[in-house]
Amino acid sequence: xxxxxxxxxxxxxxxxxxxxxxxxxxxxxxxxxxxxxxxxxxxxxxxxxxxxxxxxxxxxxxxxxxxxxxxxxxxxxxxxxxxxxxxxxxxxxxxxxxxxxxxxxxxxxxxxxxxxxxxxxxxxxxxxxxxxxxxxxxxxxxxxxxxxxxxxxxxxxxxxxxxxxxxxxxxxxxxxxxxxxxxxxxxxxxxxxxxxxxxxxxxxxxxxxxxxxxxxxxxxxxxxxxxxxxxxxxxxxxxxxxxxxxxxxxxxxxxxxxxxxxxxxxxxxxxxxxxxxxxxxxxxxxxxxxxxxxxxxxxxxxxxxxxxxxxxxxxxxxxxxxxxxxxxxxxxxxxxxxxxxxxxxxxxxxxxxxxxxxxxxxxxxxxxxxxxx
Amino acid sequence: xxxxxxxxxxxxxxxxxxxxxxxxxxxxxxxxxxxxxxxxxxxxxxxxxxxxxxxxxxxxxxxxxxxxxxxxxxxxxxxxxxxxxxxxxxxxxxxxxxxxxxxxxxxxxxxxxxxxxxxxxxxxxxxxxxxxxxxxxxxxxxxxxxxxxxxxxxxxxxxxxxxxxxxxxxxxxxxxxxxxxxxxxxxxxxxxxxxxxxxxxxxxxxxxxxxxxxxxxxxxxxxxxxxxxxxxxxxxxxxxxxxxxxxxxxxxxxxxxxxxxxxxxxxxxxxxxxxxxxxxxxxxxxxxxxxxxxxxxxxxxxxxxxxxxxxxxxxxxxxxxxxxxxxxxxxxxxxxxxxxxxxxxxxxxxxxxxxxxxxxxxxxxxxxxxxxxxxxxxxxxxxxxxxxxxxxxxxxxxxxxxxx
Numbered sequence: 001x002x003x004x005x006x007x008x009x010x011x012x013x014x015x016x017x018x019x020x021x022x023x024x025x026x027x028x029x030x031x032x033x034x035x036x037x038x039x040x041x042x043x044x045x046x047x048x049x050x051x052x053x054x055x056x057x058x059x060x061x062x063x064x065x066x067x068x069x070x071x072x073x074x075x076x077x078x079x080x081x082x083x084x085x086x087x088x089x090x091x092x093x094x095x096x097x098x099x100x101x102x103x104x105x106x107x108x109x110x111x112x113x114x115x116x117x118x119x120x121x122x123x124x125x126x127x128x129x130x131x132x133x134x135x136x137x138x139x140x141x142x143x144x145x146x147x148x149x150x151x152x153x154x155x156x157x158x159x160x161x162x163x164x165x166x167x168x169x170x171x172x173x174x175x176x177x178x179x180x181x182x183x184x185x186x187x188x189x190x191x192x193x194x195x196x197x198x199x200x201x202x203x204x205x206x207x208x209x210x211x212x213x214x215x216x217x218x219x220x221x222x223x224x225x226x227x228x229x230x231x232x233x234x235x236x237x238x239x240x241x242x243x244x245x246x247x248x249x250x251x252x253x254x255x256x257x258x259x260x261x262x263x264x265x266x267x268x269x270x271x272x273x274x275x276x277x278x279x280x281x282x283x284x285x286x287x288x289x290x291x292x293x294x295x296x297x298x299x300x301x302x303x304x305x306x307x308x309x310x311x312x313x314x315x316x317x318x319x320x321x322x323x324x325x326x327x328x329x330x331x332x333x334x335x336x337x338x339x340x341x342x343x344x345x346x347x348x349x350x351x352x353x354x355x356x357x358x359x360x361x362x363x364x365x366x367x368x369x370x371x372x373x
Numbered sequence: 374x375x376x377x378x379x380x381x382x383x384x385x386x387x388x389x390x391x392x393x394x395x396x397x398x399x400x401x402x403x404x405x406x407x408x409x410x411x412x413x414x415x416x417x418x419x420x421x422x423x424x425x426x427x428x429x430x431x432x433x434x435x436x437x438x439x440x441x442x443x444x445x446x447x448x449x450x451x452x453x454x455x456x457x458x459x460x461x462x463x464x465x466x467x468x469x470x471x472x473x474x475x476x477x478x479x480x481x482x483x484x485x486x487x488x489x490x491x492x493x494x495x496x497x498x499x500x501x502x503x504x505x506x507x508x509x510x511x512x513x514x515x516x517x518x519x520x521x522x523x524x525x526x527x528x529x530x531x532x533x534x535x536x537x538x539x540x541x542x543x544x545x546x547x548x549x550x551x552x553x554x555x556x557x558x559x560x561x562x563x564x565x566x567x568x569x570x571x572x573x574x575x576x577x578x579x580x581x582x583x584x585x586x587x588x589x590x591x592x593x594x595x596x597x598x599x600x601x602x603x604x605x606x607x608x609x610x611x612x613x614x615x616x617x618x619x620x621x622x623x624x625x626x627x628x629x630x631x632x633x634x635x636x637x638x639x640x641x642x643x644x645x646x647x648x649x650x651x652x653x654x655x656x657x658x659x660x661x662x663x664x665x666x667x668x669x670x671x672x673x674x675x676x677x678x679x680x681x682x683x684x685x686x687x688x689x690x691x692x693x694x695x696x697x698x699x700x701x702x703x704x705x706x707x708x709x710x711x712x713x714x715x716x717x718x719x720x721x722x723x724x725x726x727x728x729x730x731x732x733x734x735x736x737x738x739x740x741x742x743x744x745x746x747x748x749x750x751x752x753x754x755x756x757x758x759x760x761x762x763x764x765x766x767x768x769x770x771x772x773x774x775x776x777x
Contacts (some may be wrong), residue, residue, distance in 0.1 A: 001456060002375040003684045069374050256765045267766020270756070276765055277756050278692065281702050288677035295374045313670060361666035369642065372657055 003291075009073045016077030019050065024081045026339050033342035036193065038200045039162040040340050047083075048117025053091035056232065057099055061107055062115035068232070069172040069294040072239035079243025082346050084200060086120055086159040088240060092233045094121035097167050101179055101217045101225035110181070121181060122163035124154040125226060132355035133363075134177060134223045139206060140171035141178050147213050148180065149194035150206035158353045160191050160202035168206070169222050176220035180211045210235045234307050234354065235297065238290040238314035239280075241350060244343055245283040245321040253277060254326045266328070275324040282317035282324075289313045305345065308364035312357040376680065378460050378632060392461040399430055400465050408466035408636065408730035412474045414590020415731055416546040421627065424473035425503070425672050426458055434501030437472055438481060440687065442773075445485065445493050446501025452687040459632040468633055475506040480553045481623045482777040484572070487609035487617045495605075496572060505550040509625070510540040510595050517542070517747065518754045520555060520622070521565055521615060525597060527556035533601040534558070534571065541585065542597045546771075548582055549575050550711050552595060554615050568614030570621075572606045588744035619774040624748045626758065627703070628696030628775025628776055635672045637710070640733045641665060644653070644718060668713050671706040678702060691773045694762040701755040711742030 005013065024045060032038050047053060055071045057063025064071070071092075076085065086094075095114045097120065098107060104354035112121035139152025143301040150170055157166070163184045172178050180190070188209035194201045218225050253276060256267025265271045296303035322344040326333050331339040351357070381389055406423045413420060431437045432446070441447020448454070459469050465705045472478045477500040484496050499505045511517070513524055525538025536556060551572055557568035571578075579600035585592050609617035642665070645655035655661050678699040685692040695755075714722040714735050722735045731737040746752060764770030 001377060001680075001684055003681060003688075004690075005374070051425050253763055253765060257768065265766035267760065267764075269766070270542070270753070270760075273756055273760040273765050275702060276763065277698070280698060280759070280763075284678065284681075285674040285699065285702075286683060289674065291374050292376050292677060295376050298374075299377070309670060309673065312666075313674065334497045357661070361663065361670065364669075365666050367663075369656060372654070 001102075002077050002345045003257075005069075006075060009070055012070055013073045013077055015050070015079070016052075016074045019046075020077055020081045021081060024083050027337075029081060030337050030339060030342055032084060033199055034336035034344060035284060036195075036199060039159070040085060042065055043083070044085045044087070044162065045117050047085070047091070048054035048115065048194075052078075052087060053117050054095045054115035056112060057095055057115065061099070061111035063095075064109070064111075068235060068292070068297040072236055072290070072294050075236045075239040076243035076246070078277065080247040082240070082244050082247075082342060083269070084274035084346075086122055086162040088233070088237050089159040090114070090122050090162065091117075091138075092119045092236050093229060094167055096229035096233050097121075097123060097225060098181070098217065099177065100228045101222070103299050106181075106217065107213075118164070120162050120164040121167050122157060122159050122165070123169075123226075124157040124160070125167045125169035126156060127152055127154055129155045137171055137177055139168065139170040141168075141172055141180065141211075143173075144210065148211045148216070150180070150182065150209045150211060152206050154204045154206075156163040156199050156352060157191075157204045158195070158349070161193065161200070163191075166204060167217070169226060172220060174220075177222035177226075178219050179217040179222035179225060181215045181217060182206075182211050198352075199345045201349060201353075228267055231304055232297065234311050235290055236292045236311045237350070237354070238286065238293070241318040241347075242283070242287045242290050244318055244347070245279070245286055248321045248325050248340065248343055249276070249279050249281050249283050249354045252276060252296065252328050255328060272328055275327045278287075279321045279324045280354055282320045286310075286314040295314060299366060305364045305367040308360040308367065312354070312360040312364065313352045313361075316357040318343075319351045336369065378680075381457060382453065384720065385457055388454060389457045391758055393464075395434075396465060397498070399427060400549075403427075403612065403695055406730045412545045413731050414545070415727075416591065419559065421474060421547060425506070428473040428475075428503030429465075430503075431469075432501055435501070437469060437477075438501045441485065441501055442482070443744075445660075455687065456632065463633050464475070464609035466636060466730070468631065470504065470631055472631060474547070475500075475503075475549070476509045476553065477501075477503075477505075477507050479509065479621060479629065480507045480551075480572075482624060483617060483621045484608060486620050486775065486777050487570070488611075489649065491606070492572075493610060506547070506550045506593075507553050507572075508544040508549040508755040509621075510543040510552045510554045512532070512540060512542045514539055514541050518751050520618060520750075521568065523557045523568060524553050525554070525556050526560060527558050527569055527571060527602070528560075529558070529604070530601075532604050534569070534604060535580075536597040536602055538573070538597050538602040540597075542587065542592045543595060544582075544593045546584075546591045551575055552580070558612055558614065562612060565615040569612060569619070570608045570614040572608055573600070573602050574606070574708055577602065589741050589748075611732055616774075622750070622777055623696055623774045624776050626677075626696045626755065627698070627700035628682060628686060628692075628773065630681070630686045631679035632683055634676055634681070636671055637738055638665070638735050639674055640729070641668065641714070641717060644721075644735075647716070664713050664716050668710050669700075675699070675703055675706055686776060691775065693773055694759050696773070697755040697758045697762070699747050701752055701759070702747075704752060704755075707738070707745065708742040711739040714739055736737055739755050 014036040051064045055066045059065045066187040087223045126132050126136040128136045141148050186209045188207045190205040259266045292305040389707045435448030436448040439450040470478045481500045503611050527536045528536040559567040577600050579598045581596040583594045682695045720740050725736045726734050761771040
C-alpha cells in the first residue's frame with residue numbers, strides 16, 4: 001500500500017499547476033465563462049504542445065502513453081482553473097473512441113492529428129435530454145450512394161463549439177448503434193449553443209449530413225466501443241472535478257479568514273465552519289474514489305463498477321461543493337466575476353454530462369448485481 | 374498510488390500463509406463467533422471468552438501490536454506485516470485494531486508515546502499480549518465534550534494520588550483490569566495545565582462500578598471514593614494530562630485508521646436476494662436498488678477514509694483533519710443508513726436477529742445510528758476540531774497531535 005503520488009506524478013502536477021496559473025488567470029477565466037466563450041483555440045493548442053491531448057494513447061499514434069493516474073493528476077490541476085476546452089471531450093474521450101473502435105488506417109490517419117490538437121473530434125451521442133444509455137441514441141444513419149447520411153438532433157453536446165469533427169452515435173436501419181466521424185463543416189449540420197445555467201454545451205442538428213464510408217468507425221457495435229472508451233476516460237473527468245472541488249475548498253477556507261462581519265472573521269462562526277466540513281467531505285470522497293478507480297485501471301483489475309461509482313461521487317461532490325461554497329460566499333459568490341460562478345455553472349453542466357449520478361449509480365448496481373432476466 | 378491489501382511483496386507471502394493457517398487453526402469451532410466490533414453489547418459470555426482468548430493467543434505471538442518494538446510485547450514488524458494480519462483477520466470479520474473487549478488499541482500507543490521507560494516495560498507487555506482489558510473512562514456527569522473541564526480530583530499525598538469523583542457511560546458488561554483516565558491534579562491551576570493522566574488498576578479499594586442501561590447497550594458509571602493510586606501510574610508527568618489527552622483523542626477521533634469493509638451491505642444484499650415482495654425479489658426493485666447504491670457509496674467512501682487514515686498514521690505522514698473528518702462522516706452515514714435499512718426491509722430493520730452477530734444485525738445498525746452519535750465527543754466537537762486543523766477564520770492552523 002502506498003497512497004502517495006510518485007515522483008513523475010508530482011512533476012506532472014507541478015507543470016500543470018504552473019500552466020494553469022500562467023495561462024488561465026482568474027480575471028480572464030471568469031469572463032470566458034460569463035461570455036460563454038469557453039473554447040480558446042490558443043489555449044487548446046498549448047495543451048496539445050505540452051502533450052496533454054491524447055495523453056493515454058500509445059506513442060506510435062502520437063500519444064503520451066501515460067498511466068491513468070499520471071494523466072489524472074494533470075486533469076486534476078486543470079480542474080482547479082477550471083480550464084475550459086475540449087481536452088477531455090475530444091482529447092481524451094474522442095481520442096479513446098477512435099483508438100478503441102477505429103481501423104488501423106483510421107487510427108494512423110486521425111490519432112496523430114488529434115494529438116497535435118488539429119483534429120478535434122467531439123463525441124455527440126445522446127439525443128435525449130435525460131438519458132445517456134444506448135436508449136438515448138435516436139439519430140438515424142442511412143445508406144446513401146457510396147456513403148451515409150445522418151438525420152437527428154443531439155440534445156447536449158459538450159464542447160460542440162470546439163469541434164472540427166463530431167463522433168456521432170446513430171441508429172442503423174436494423175436498430176444497431178453505428179459510430180461515425182463527420183466533418184463539422186459538412187452541409188446539413190447546425191450547432192445551436194444552449195443558453196442558460198450551463199456552459200460549453202450545444203444542441204447539434206444533423207439534417208441529411210453526409211458521411212463518407214471511410215469515416216465509419218463502427219457499423220453496428222458502436223455502443224460497446226463507447227462503453228469501453230468511457231470506462232477508461234471517465235476517471236479523468238472525475239479527477240478534473242476533484243481538482244475543482246479542491247480549488248473551491250481552498251478559496252472558501254481563505255475567505256473565512258479574510259471576510260469579517262460582526263467584528264470577527266466568518267470562519268469563527270460554527271455555521272460557516274459546518275459548510276466547510278461538508279465541502280471537505282465531498283472533496284475527499286471524490287478524491288479517494290477517483291484515486292482507487294485509477295489504481296484499478298493502472299493495475300489491470302476490473303474497474304467498471306468503480307468507474308461508475310467515481311463518476312457518481314465526483315459529479316455529486318462538485319455540485320454540492322459549489323452549493324456549500326455559495327452558502328459561505330453569499331452575494332459576492334453570485335457575481336460572474338467570481339471564480340465560484342464559473343465553477344457553479346460548470347458543476348451543473350458536468351452533473352449532466354455523460355450521465356447524472358443517479359444514472360451511474362444504476363449502472364454500478366447493474367454491474368455488481370445483474371438483474372434477473 | 375497502490376491501494377492493494379492482498380498482493381504482498383514476495384518476502385511476505387510466507388508470512389501470509391503462516392497467519393492464514395494459524396487463524397484457521399484457532400478459529401476452528403468458532404464459526405458462529407465471527408465478527409467483531411470493539412465489543413458486543415449482547416453480553417454473550419461464550420463470545421466474550423472466545424474473543425479474549427483469541428486476543429491472548431495473538432498477543433503471545435506479538436501479533437496484536439505487530440509494529441510495536443519487541444521489548445514492549447510487539448513483533449517489531451512493518452506496516453506491510455500489519456496489513457497482512459489485518460486482512461487475514463478480516464476474513465473472519467475480526468480486526469486487530471479492536472483488540473477484543475479492551476481499548477488497548479488506543480491506550481498502548483499513548484503509553485508508547487508518553488510513558489517513561491519503566492512504565493512502558495511494565496504497562497505495555499500485558500496489553501500487547503492481550504492479557505488485560507482496559508476501559509477508557511473520560512466522560513463525567515456534568516458533560517462529555519468539554520473534557521478539559523475535568524472534576525475528578527487526584528490530589529498528591531505522599532507516594533499516591535488520592536482520586537475522588539465519577540466517570541460515566543464507559544466500558545461494557547465485564548469489569549476491566551485498568552481504568553485509563555484524565556484527572557484534575559491541581560484544582561487551582563490554569564485550564565489545560567491542571568490535569569494528569571492515570572492508568573488506574575481497577576481493583577483498588579474505593580472503586581465502584583455500576584451499570585447504566587443505554588440505547589447502545591450496557592455501559593457503566595465508575596465511582597472513585599478516596600482511591601489511593603500509586604504515583605507510578607501517572608502517565609506523561611505532572612500536570613501534563615492535556616497533552617496526553619490530545620494524543621489519545623486524535624487516535625480515538627478517527628486518526629487510528631482502519632482496514633476493512635463494513636459487512637452491512639453484504640448482508641443487505643443477501644437479505645434482498647432472499648426476500649420477496651409481491652412475488653418479486655427485493656433486489657429487483659428499482660427503489661431498493663437505488664437505496665442500496667446510496668448506502669454502498671457512503672460505506673465505500675468510509676472504507677477509503679479509513680484506509681487513508683491507516684496509511685497516514687503508519688506511514689507517519691500526519692493528516693491535518695483526516696481523523697475528525699472520518700469520524701463525522703462515519704456517524705452521519707450510520708444515521709442515514711439506519712433510515713435506508715428501514716426503507717429497504719421495513720419492520721425487519723427494527724427487530725433483533727440473534728442468529729447473526731450484532732455487527733451485521735439490522736436492528737443494531739438502526740438503533741446505534743442515533744445511539745452512537747456522541748461517543749467520544751459529539752458531532753459538533755468533530756467539526757470544531759476540523760475548523761482548528763484547517764484554520765477556518767484563523768491566521769494559523771493547529772497541527773494534528775503526533776500519534777504512534
